[in-house]
Amino acid sequence: MSATNEISAKVRAAGVVGAGGAGFPTHVKLAAQAEIFIVNGAECEPLLRVDQQLMARHADALVRGLRHGMAATGAKEGIIALKAKYKPAIAALEPLLPPNVRLHFLKDIYPAGDEVITIWMATGRRVPPAKRPIDIGVMVSNVMSLINVAHAVEEDRPVTLRPVTVTGAVKTPMTLIAPIGTPLAELLARAGGPTRPDVAYVGGGPMMGHLLHDLGDPVTKTTSAIIALSEDHIVVRRHRQSMQSVLRIAKTTCEQCLLCTELCPRHLIGHELPPHLIVRSLNYNHVGNPSTLLSALTCSECAICEAFACPVDISPMRINIALKAQMRAQGLKYEGELRPADPMAEYRLVPITRLLQKLAIQQYSVPAPLQDEVLVPAQVVVRLQQHIGAPALAVVGEGERVRAGQLIGEIPEGSLGARVHASIDGTVTAVTPEAVTIRR
Ligand code: SF4
Ligand code: SF4
Numbered sequence: 540m541s542a543t544n545e546i547s548a549k550v551r552a553a554g555v556v557g558a559g560g561a562g563f564p565t566h567v568k569l570a571a572q573a574e575i576f577i578v579n580g581a582e583c584e585p586l587l588r589v590d591q592q593l594m595a596r597h598a599d600a601l602v603r604g605l606r607h608g609m610a611a612t613g614a615k616e617g618i619i620a621l622k623a624k625y626k627p628a629i630a631a632l633e634p635l636l637p638p639n640v641r642l643h644f645l646k647d648i649y650p651a652g653d654e655v656i657t658i659w660m661a662t663g664r665r666v667p668p669a670k671r672p673i674d675i676g677v678m679v680s681n682v683m684s685l686i687n688v689a690h691a692v693e694e695d696r697p698v699t700l701r702p703v704t705v706t707g708a709v710k711t712p713m714t715l716i717a718p719i720g721t722p723l724a725e726l727l728a729r730a731g732g733p734t735r736p737d738v739a740y741v742g743g744g745p746m747m748g749h750l751l752h753d754l755g756d757p758v759t760k761t762t763s764a765i766i767a768l769s770e771d772h773i774v775v776r777r778h779r780q781s782m783q784s785v786l787r788i789a790k791t792t793c794e795q796c797l798l799c800t801e802l803c804p805r806h807l808i809g810h811e812l813p814p815h816l817i818v819r820s821l822n823y824n825h826v827g828n829p830s831t832l833l834s835a836l837t838c839s840e841c842a843i844c845e846a847f848a849c850p851v852d853i854s855p856m857r858i859n860i861a862l863k864a865q866m867r868a869q870g871l872k873y874e875g876e877l878r879p880a881d882p883m884a885e886y887r888l889v890p891i892t893r894l895l896q897k898l899a900i901q902q903y904s905v906p907a908p909l910q911d912e913v914l915v916p917a918q919v920v921v922r923l924q925q926h927i928g929a930p931a932l933a934v935v936g937e938g939e940r941v942r943a944g945q946l947i948g949e950i951p952e953g954s955l956g957a958r959v960h961a962s963i964d965g966t967v968t969a970v971t972p973e974a975v976t977i978r979r
Pocket of ligand 2: 852
C-alpha cells in the first residue's frame with residue numbers, strides 16, 4: 540500500500556472529520572494532491588479558546604499530523620497559520636518545525652479563519668468564487684483534525700474525545716475535554732452553570748454559531764463551544780429573528796449605503812458577491828444582473844454584513860442563505876470569475892476588539908483554561924451522523940458490552956461518510972438510525 544493510501548486508510552478507520560466546520564471526512568480530503576498544506580489555527584470566532592490551547596499543549600502531535608497530511612497529499616510546503624497573539628502556541632511550535640514548514644502570523648481580525656481568507660493571507664493565493672482551495676493547490680485542515688490524524692496514523696486511535704469551550708455568562712469559563720456523546724448540560728454544570736436566570740445558549744461562535752435548543756443534546760466531533768448569553772442579548776436576538784422579519788426590514792429600511800459590500804471579506808478579495816445589490820434586487824422583484832443573485836451561492840455566512848456592517852440591522856446573510864437553498868434546489872451554479880482584490884482589503888477586515896464591542900461581549904472575552912481531566916458521563920448518546928455524507932450504520936445491538944474506541948457505526952458501502960466509535964466503556968442501551976446510547 541502506498542504511503543498516501545496507508546495514511547488515508549488509518550484516518551478513515553479512526554473516523555477523523557473536519558473538526559472546525561461541517562465535519563467533512565478527512566480521509567476523503569487527504570486523497571487529493573496539494574502543493575501547500577495549511578493548518579488553520581486562526582480560531583477567529585470571538586470567545587473560542589480551543590485551538591489556541593491545543594496548539595500550545597499538543598504542538599508535537601499537531602506538527603506530526605501536519606507531516607502525515609503533507610505525506611498523504613504530496614504537499615511540499617506546510618504552513619501553520621495562527622494569530623501573532625497566540626504566544627504560548629508559537630513558543631511551543633517554533634522549535635518543532637521541519638525545514639519545509641513555517642508559521643504564518645495572522646492579525647487579530649475576523650474572519651481570519653475563513654479558509655479562503657486564511658489562504659490569501661498565508662500564501663497570497665486567492666480561491667476563485669465557487670471553487671475549492673484544492674483547485675489552487677492548497678489543502679486546509681483544522682488543528683484538532685490534524686492532532687486526530689497523528690493519533691490515527693501512529694496509534695490507530697479513533698476519535699472519541701472533543702475539547703469544548705464553555706464560556707459567556709457562566710461561573711467559571713473553561714475548556715473541557717468530553718467523550719463524544721456527553722450531554723451539553725454536563726459541560727455547562729462543570730463550568731459552574733449560568734450566572735443569571737434568563738439565559739440562552741449559542742453553540743459554536745457568536746458570529747457563525749447557532750442557538751442550542753436542548754442542553755440534553757450530545758457533544759459531537761464538531762462541537763466547539765457553548766456560550767451562555769442573556770435572552771435579550773443582541774447575539775441571541777439576531778439568531779431568533781424570523782425570516783419574515785429579515786425580509787420586512789430589508790424591504791423597508793435598506794438605504795443602499797454599500798457598507799455590507801465594502802466590508803464583505805469575499806467581495807474584498809475579488810469575488811463578485813455584492814450583498815447590497817442582492818438586497819436591492821430582492822426588494823425589487825429580482826431585477827438586476829442574474830449573476831448578481833447567483834453570487835449569493837458564494838457567501839461564506841461569516842455574518843460580517845449582518846452583525847457588524849449594516850447600520851439598520853438588515854441581514855444580507857440570511858437573505859443569501861435563503862437564496863442559496865432555492866438555487867441549490869434548482870441545480871443552479873455560479874460561474875463568475877475572480878476579479879482584482881480591493882487594494883484596501885487587508886485594512887477592511889474587522890479587528891476583533893471592534894467586533895467584541897459591536898457584539899457587546901467584551902466582558903466575556905476571558906481565558907477559558909483547558910482542563911486536564913476528561914469528563915466522565917454516566918451515559919453518552921453517540922450520533923451516527925456527525926459529518927457530511929451518509930449517516931454511519933450501527934454495528935452493535937442493544938445489550939452489547941462495548942469498550943471506548945470500539946467501532947459502533949460503519950460507513951455504508953460506497954458512500955461518503957465517517958466511522959463512529961464508542962467514547963466510553965459500557966453497555967449499549969439503545970440503537971436507532973440516528974444514535975447509539977451507551978451507559979457506563
Ligand atoms: S455573510 Fe455577508 S459579509 Fe459574509 S460573505 Fe456573506 S455576504 Fe459577505
Ligand atoms: S449595509 Fe444595510 S442598509 Fe447598507 S446597503 Fe447593506 S443592507 Fe442596505
